[in-house]
Structure formats: structure tokens, C-alpha cells
Amino acid sequence: MLALALLGACAIVLPFVGVGTRVSWTELPTLLMSDAATRALGLSLRTCLIATAISVVLGVPLALLLSRQWPGVRIGRVLTVLPMTMPPVVAGIALLSTLGKRSMLGSTLEALGVQISFTTTAVVIAQVFVSMPYLVVTLEAALRSRDTHAETIARTLGAREWTVLTRITLPLVGPALVRGTALALGRSLGEFGATIAFAGSKEGVTRTMPLAIYLERESDTATSLALAVVLIAMSFIIVGATNVSWPSAVARLPRPPHRGGATPSDPARAGRTARPVRPARTGGVDGAEAGRRAPRGRDLHVSFASAVRDVDVDLEVGAGRTAALIGPNGSGKSTVCEVVAGLLDADGGRVRLGERLLDGPGGFVPAGRRGVALLSQSPGVFGRMSALDNVAFGPRCRRIGVRAARARARAELTAVGADHLADRRGSQLSGGQSARVALARALATDPALLVLDEPMAALDVTARAQMRALVARRTAEQGLTVLVVTHDILDVTALADDVIVLQGGRVAEYGSAAEVLTAPTSDFAARLTGTSVLTGTLEGDPASPALRLENGALVTGRPGEDWGRAAAGGPGLALVPPDAVALYPASEGGAVPHGSPRNTLTVTVTDLERSGALVTVSLRTEADQCLTAAVTAGAVAELGIKAERRLEAVVKAVQVRVLPAHSHQPDRQC
Numbered sequence: 001m002l003a004l005a006l007l008g009a010c011a012i013v014l015p016f017v018g019v020g021t022r023v024s025w026t027e028l029p030t031l032l033m034s035d036a037a038t039r040a041l042g043l044s045l046r047t048c049l050i051a052t053a054i055s056v057v058l059g060v061p062l063a064l065l066l067s068r069q070w071p072g073v074r075i076g077r078v079l080t081v082l083p084m085t086m087p088p089v090v091a092g093i094a095l096l097s098t099l100g101k102r103s104m105l106g107s108t109l110e111a112l113g114v115q116i117s118f119t120t121t122a123v124v125i126a127q128v129f130v131s132m133p134y135l136v137v138t139l140e141a142a143l144r145s146r147d148t149h150a151e152t153i154a155r156t157l158g159a160r161e162w163t164v165l166t167r168i169t170l171p172l173v174g175p176a177l178v179r180g181t182a183l184a185l186g187r188s189l190g191e192f193g194a195t196i197a198f199a200g201s202k203e204g205v206t207r208t209m210p211l212a213i214y215l216e217r218e219s220d221t222a223t224s225l226a227l228a229v230v231l232i233a234m235s236f237i238i239v240g241a242t243n244v245s246w247p248s249a250v251a252r253l254p255r256p257p258h259r260g261g262a263t264p265s266d267p268a269r270a271g272r273t274a275r276p277v278r279p280a281r282t283g284g285v286d287g288a289e290a291g292r293r294a295p296r297g298r299d300l301h302v303s304f305a306s307a308v309r310d311v312d313v314d315l316e317v318g319a320g321r322t323a324a325l326i327g328p329n330g331s332g333k334s335t336v337c338e339v340v341a342g343l344l345d346a347d348g349g350r351v352r353l354g355e356r357l358l359d360g361p362g363g364f365v366p367a368g369r370r371g372v373a374l375l376s377q378s379p380g381v382f383g384r385m386s387a388l389d390n391v392a393f394g395p396r397c398r399r400i401g402v403r404a405a406r407a408r409a410r411a412e413l414t415a416v417g418a419d420h421l422a423d424r425r426g427s428q429l430s431g432g433q434s435a436r437v438a439l440a441r442a443l444a445t446d447p448a449l450l451v452l453d454e455p456m457a458a459l460d461v462t463a464r465a466q467m468r469a470l471v472a473r474r475t476a477e478q479g480l481t482v483l484v485v486t487h488d489i490l491d492v493t494a495l496a497d498d499v500i501v502l503q504g505g506r507v508a509e510y511g512s513a514a515e516v517l518t519a520p521t522s523d524f525a526a527r528l529t530g531t532s533v534l535t536g537t538l539e540g541d542p543a544s545p546a547l548r549l550e551n552g553a554l555v556t557g558r559p560g561e562d563w564g565r566a567a568a569g570g571p572g573l574a575l576v577p578p579d580a581v582a583l584y585p586a587s588e589g590g591a592v593p594h595g596s597p598r599n600t601l602t603v604t605v606t607d608l609e610r611s612g613a614l615v616t617v618s619l620r621t622e623a624d625q626c627l628t629a630a631v632t633a634g635a636v637a638e639l640g641i642k643a644e645r646r647l648e649a650v651v652k653a654v655q656v657r658v659l660p661a662h663s664h665q666p667d668r669q670c
Contacts, residue, residue, distance in 0.1 A: 031226040040212035048188035051127035059135040067143035092197025122199035131187035135180035142176030153380035158368035158397035297481035304349020311505035322482040327502035341374040342367030373447035375455040379438035383427035394445035412440035432463035452484040538572035545658040547574040549623040557656030571661040580655035581629035586646040599651035
């Protein structure tokens, strides 16, 4: 590979070396001062700069258009690249056929007294035709591969489309834009075939440097070589400038944004309605700030159905309360967040915040104008802006003056303990620092609702605990309504007043955090709290409920809250907390331990894990279901507990809750 690479490098570099050996370097200044050389050089510089400016003005919008998906976009991309692949002289003939004196457009322009062909204007048009595709292709590829998360965050902060484009999108693809512009400039500078076919070669009018080099090649070889060296040097400088790491100043605050913007939507269909979450009670506001500031939180009601994403929810969160939205991956949690934040159209559903309808038959309020702030797993801090400008971005999008926005941003940074990061660029922040800046940025928009879509998932344990305490304090100070998506039970216990469990895109369980964590009724909430879930068929009656497992074993317990609606013979669950399971050596001859527990299951050890002072033992029943026991390290040693060891698990019936199963069954296999 190295040998082939060196051979390829020689194929590129040796021709330049060959030119250098033929140039009369001592006479170079004199040769370049000739009238023909100076006129050709001046004309080339003027026309290629004008052509490059036109390419940028027209090429950037074209690249933006081609980077999106619409019918026929593939054909559009092919047509854009076509001038790069055809011979330049063919491009000149095509231009002459379109704008020449005898062409349809040319004859019309000629009647108006305007001549295009064989003029300096024709040189510029030829250069634009062959060079603009280089800019478009380079920029369009970068736009299609960019991460749009920062743009999404900007929209939730109130930025309109023009602000998102100029402050987020274009800076994000800035290197590609610069590289494409340099390629277009270099291609314009070296354009020959299209120019000579469409514009001719009139000295001082259309004879650019490439044409002068070609014409001087026979009569004045020294001058043509001198011009060739200058052209090579200029191209080297232009393209080489794109490979230099230029120091960039901290980005300024955005100007007042342009009014208007696109409305995001998703093809969802309204229809089924899941059981709604009962309205949460309005809680008080803690903290010293609470006594001076009225709570901003409002009641949230979300009701929508999306057939595409298989999500059908109807839930409420009380004003000033924090609701944890939990559930397995793919259950619809992020979809709910996107609908609430305005990034996804409920399409027939409703989103109401207080008395204000954000989405529904009355219209759609775009993201950033809802009074909803969104924090996702990726903080989305704008890397080219300072932390101070990141936080001031939202207020500036609301047409607040620069001084006032910076003052508010600095106050929010101080409140989250990040005032020392004010002048640091977003790209220089650590994960924990970015999370703090993102929180300050969200709160600087004065939201009534804060949506947290796993913002602490990527943080380490220490940073997560600090962020958790910070969110709890700041939301309590401002009396916000909070919807937090999480898979961490510590987030639920530290932040949530209420818990909503989604499974299969439906509300499977709801209630206060204390109720759900101490007495879960859904298998996900049970697993989240460490409770084992056994599935089977209901037997017995409300006074003495039981669950018959697939292998015939019977598990008795106390009834759950939903037992009254169940019927014997239907599907059911038995929720078994780890501390209800006692382990004994496997008995010989079928004898089992006796006593008050009554439930005895033969199990096999699958795994052991240290959990504080206890050891969590993972077990597999004969019905191939999971069971968990919490025992001491001494018991592990005494019983010789290890993987694949057979034991008897005795479960206290008084601690087992038997209840009917929901429509979405858990995985029965361990």
C-alpha cells in the first residue's frame, strides 16, 4: 500500500516539478510585468472572484434544497454533478447554444440590446457553470450527513428557521462550505474549454490566464511557463487555505430572528384511547426563591395516537408537579416528549398546557413558542458559542436585548454553579459541564414545563447525582411542571411526585411515586424496583388468590388492587420482592421445607451479584421464569451457592401480590 501510495503521489507531484525545471526563475518578475500577462492576470482575478461570489449565493440554497428529501431529488443531484463530468468545451458549446446570438434566449437578448457571448459576462457565466457544482456537491454531502440535534434544540429555544440556518446549520457545516468555495474559486481560476468556446479569446475582454498560457505556448514559451507557475501557486494557496486550522473567535449572540418557520409533523392517526393518568395533586414550591416567585408550572394534558409509531396515550401531569415517564425501550417515551415539545404533530390528538391549546383542532403551536423547554440525553450545547452565549441564545430569540440577555444568562449560569464557564466554548466543556449549561439554557427561556428526556443518562455517577440535585432545586424554586423520562430508579425517587409507566405504547400503570415503587402493578415497574414477576393462570378467590405456573406449581399470595376485576382461569401475575425469598438446599426424595410461607419452588442459580452488604442471587424456576433473592454473604458460603446449583426457594405468601395481567405480557423466559 505504501509503494502504491508513493507511486500515486509521484503521478501528482512530478508534473509540477517538471514545470519548475523549465521556468526561468530569474526572469520571472520581468515576464509577469508584460502587458499581456498583467491583463490576463487581472481579468482572471476579477472574473473568478465574481463567479465564486455568484456560486456561493446560488449554490448554498441549491445545496440546502438537494440535501432534503423530495420527489425527483436524485435526478436533481445527478444534473448538478453533470457539468463536473462533461468536457469543458462541451459545456462551452451548451452555453453558446443557449445564450449565443442565434439561440432562442440569445436572439431575445440581442433584440433588447444585450449581448452575452464573447464578452466578459460570458467568461463569468462559463466559470459559474463549471465551478458551482464543486461547491454544491461538497456542501450538500456535509448537510446530508450532519447531526441535526443542535438544530432541534435551537428550535425548542425559540429560534426561527432563518436563525437556525445562519447561527446553527451553516456554522455546523462551515468547513465544508469553505472547502467547496475554495474548490469553486480554484476551478474558476483554471477554466479554459468553456471560456474559449463561449467567450472567445479577446485580449483584455475574455482572455483569462488559461487562455493566455495556451496562446503564448508556441510564440512565447517563457511567458506561458511564468503564467503557469503563477496559476499553480494561486491554486495551491486557495486550496491549502482550507487545510489550515484557523483560530475562530467566540461566536456572537444571534440577531433578532426572522419571523416564521416550518411546522414539523408526523403521519399519526387518532383513534384508540388508553386509560388516562389521574390528575396529579398540585404541590407546594420549596426553596427560598419560592417565597418570592409565583409558580410558573401549568397542568399538562397529552392525548394522541400514532399508528406509525404504535403509540396511543392519554395522560396528565398536575401543575408544579414532577412526573416520571418510565418504560422499556421503544414504548413511546421519546415520542411523547417530541409531541409535548412541538417537534412532532399530534395529528388529531391534543396537547394542552394550562388553558392554552398547543396542538389540536384549533391549530399547532411550533416548538419554541409553547413555554416548553426540552433537555435530551445529548445536551446539544452549541460548540462554536461560549457557554454564556449558549444560555443567552433563547432570550435573544425572544427579541431581548443583548445586555439583558447576557445578564439573564450569567444569572442562570451562576444558579447552576457554572458561572466560571461563561467564556468557555461549548466544544471545550465536559459532559457534566455541558449538562449544567444546557439546564441553564433551558431555564433562561422561562418555561412553564420542563421536559427531561434522559438528560443524565450519559453522565458518570457523581455528575448524575449533582445534576439530579440541581434539577430538583431549580425546578422547585421556579415551581415548574416537569416530565422526566428515565430508566434510573434513583431519578424517580429523587425527582418524581408521580410515575407513569408506558408499555407497548400504552399507559400500563400510573400513580404516586410512593405507590408505584412500593406496590408496582406493571412488570416493568416491578423489575425496575427489583421485584420478580411470575406469570401464569389465576386461581382461587379474592380472599385466597393464587397463581398456577406452567409447570403446575402453585404460588399463593395476597390480592392486588385489581383482583376484583379478575376471573379465575385468566392470565395473572405474582409480584415477588427479593426479601420474600428464602433459599434452602435442594431436598432429596421430593421433600420440601415446611412452615408459614407455603410457596416452595425448585430453582437453579444463574448468577450472583454483590449489592451492598447483601448478595443478589438470580434464579431460574422449573417453569423457566426469573426469580431474585437477597441473601447475606454468609448464607452464600454456608449453602455453597454458585451458578447452576439447584436450591429450594421458599416464598412468604404474605409478601406476594397476585393480580391480573395486563394485555402486554412480560417475557416469560428467564
